[in-house]
Amino acid sequence: MFKSEVTVSVIIPAYNSSGTLRLALQTVLWQDFTDFEVWVVGDGCVDDSESVVASFRDDRVHWMNLPSNSGGPSVPRDEGLRRAKGEYVAYVGQDDLWFPWHLRELVNFIETSRGEFVYSLGAMIGPEGAIGMLSLPTRPWSDEPMSPINWLHRKDLIEDIGSWATFVKYGDDQEFLRRLLDANVSLGFRRQLTVLKFPAMMWHMYSIKKDFPQRRYVEAIQEDATKLRNELLLEFAAFHSIRHEPSDSLYRRWINRSVHRLFRMYGFHRWPVNQIMYRIYRKHAGL
Numbered sequence: 648m649f650k651s652e653v654t655v656s657v658i659i660p661a662y663n664s665s666g667t668l669r670l671a672l673q674t675v676l677w678q679d680f681t682d683f684e685v686w687v688v689g690d691g692c693v694d695d696s697e698s699v700v701a702s703f704r705d706d707r708v709h710w711m712n713l714p715s716n717s718g719g720p721s722v723p724r725d726e727g728l729r730r731a732k733g734e735y736v737a738y739v740g741q742d743d744l745w746f747p748w749h750l751r752e753l754v755n756f757i758e759t760s761r762g763e764f765v766y767s768l769g770a771m772i773g774p775e776g777a778i779g780m781l782s783l784p785t786r787p788w789s790d791e792p793m794s795p796i797n798w799l800h801r802k803d804l805i806e807d808i809g810s811w812a813t814f815v816k817y818g819d820d821q822e823f824l825r826r827l828l829d830a831n832v833s834l835g836f837r838r839q840l841t842v843l844k845f846p847a848m849m850w851h852m853y854s855i856k857k858d859f860p861q862r863r864y865v866e867a868i869q870e871d872a873t874k875l876r877n878e879l880l881l882e883f884a885a886f887h888s889i890r891h892e893p894s895d896s897l898y899r900r901w902i903n904r905s906v907h908r909l910f911r912m913y914g915f916h917r918w919p920v921n922q923i924m925y926r927i928y929r930k931h932a933g934l
Contacts (some may be wrong), residue, residue, distance in 0.1 A: 656733030657684040657792040662690040662724035665699045667742040668862045674744045680751035688723035721811040721819035749841035753799035756837040764800040765835040769842040777883035787825040797842045812901030
């Protein structure tokens with residue numbers, strides 16, 4: 648039986664984006680649940696990410712850098728899991744943000760529900776504002792947005808379903824979900840908005856070197872996090888109510904969905920589909 652030294656281990660994969668990493672770490676350290684450790688695992692970083700981590704001067708925050716770049720977050724997450732000492736594991740991206748109540752909400756929920764894996768609600772942030780919501784898809788490789796930033800699971804769950812699939816370059820979170828669902832793990836949804844996701848492909852995130860879009864949201868969280876949450880929910884409702892697809896795009900949408908179904912049947916995690924999707928991601932993310 649795994650014996651924990653802290654309640655939660657927070658794992659952050661990082662790669663040459665120290666500006667957004669600083670902002671993400673700020674929101675982690677603003678958590679009103681404080682019994683956690685943080686492992687920032689660099690994927691062969693060659694920027695100043697290490698010094699950014701050290702600048703917080705917090706004994707709960709640890710840094711390690713892999714000797715070479717693996718090209719995706721699964722290897723850093725896997726390394727973080729090996730070092731994690733918490734009873735539970737949470738994840739956050741180097742370019743994503745947490746509300747201050749994120750850990751408290753999920754820890755309270757997993758302990759009262761006696762579950763193995765719980766998740767919350769997240770807002771997808773685009774240049775227009777809140778453009779979507781993420782929770783947990785009912786099947787892997789679906790069209791629904793997903794990210795591990797709104798997950799919390801027992802560390803010993805990894806003994807049952809395995810760790811992160813380091814052979815998957817694109818969609819390692821979907822591959823993790825596949826094994827989670829196959830194992831019939833008990834899942835719990837905490838209906839609370841707790842995280843902000845900034846899709847890298849939408850923002851070309853790795854090409855941004857200053858004026859990070861996360862900054863104004865960090866400032867809003869610091870000023871009045873509850874007000875920001877309510878504004879984002881209203882913003883998304885307004886966006887969703889006026890969203891429509893032009894008729895001339897119906898054929899293109901049908902083609903895209905047909906290709907997606909074929910890829911899903913074959914397996915997004917299999918070569919060469921995974922490699923194709925990985926290259927598309929890198930191009931649009933600014934890598």
